[in-house]
Amino acid sequence: MLGVIAAAALGYLFGSVPFGLVIARAAGLGDIRKIGSGNIGATNVLRTGRKDLALATLALDAGKGAIAVGVAHLFDWRPEVAGAAAFLGHCFPVWLGFKGGKGVATFLGTLIAIWFWAGLAACAAWLAVAAATRYSSLSALVAAAGSPLIMFAMGRPAAAAAALAMTVVIFIRHRANIDRLINGVEPKIGAGKAPA
Secondary structure (H helix, E strand, O other): OHHHHHHHHHHHHHHOOOHHHHHHHHOOOOOHHHOOOOOOOHHHHHOOOOHHHHHHHHHHHHHHHHHHHHHHHHOOOOHHHHHHHHHHHHHOOHHHOOOOOOOHHHHHHHHHHHOHHHHHHHHHHHHHHHHHHOOHHHHHHHHHHHHHHHHHHOOOHHHHHHHHHHHHHHHHHOHHHHHHHHHOOOOOOOOOOOOO
C-alpha cells in the first residue's frame, strides 16, 4: 500500500509541472492559456507559430509520464499507478487551480515507459490519423481508444486498466472536440486559432 501511495504522489508531482506554460513564458510569448484553445499542451503551443517550442513541450510532457514510470520501477513501486498519476497531474495540476491540459502526450509517454510496443502502437496510430485527417483531437481519441485493448492482448491487465482509466479521462476532456468533429467544424493541425 505504501508503494502505491508513493507512486501516486511521485507521479502526480511529476505530471503537474506545466511545461507548455513555462516554455511559452520563458520564450517571451506570455500566458499560453490566453491563445488558441487555452490549453497548456503542445498542440496549443504550436498555435504560437513556434514549432521548436511545441516539440519541446511534447517531449517534456511525454517525458514526465515516462520518468514517473521509470522511477516507480526503480523503487519497485507500481509503475502503472505512477504513470496514471502523472497523467492526472498534467490534466489537473494543483499549481494551476486543477485546470491543465488534455493529457495526450503524457498518456503516450506513460504507455511507452510501461510497455514500449503498446506505446509505439499508440504513437503510430496518432501519426497515421493525423497524417490522414490533420485533426489532432481525432488522432488522440483513436490512439487512446486502442491502447487498453493492446495492453490487455499483450497480457498486461493492470496496465490495461490504467490505460482504460486514462482513456476515459481523455474522452471526457475532448467532449467539445468530439462535438466539433461531428459538426465538421473542428480546427485542423496548424490552424492559427482554435476554440477551447
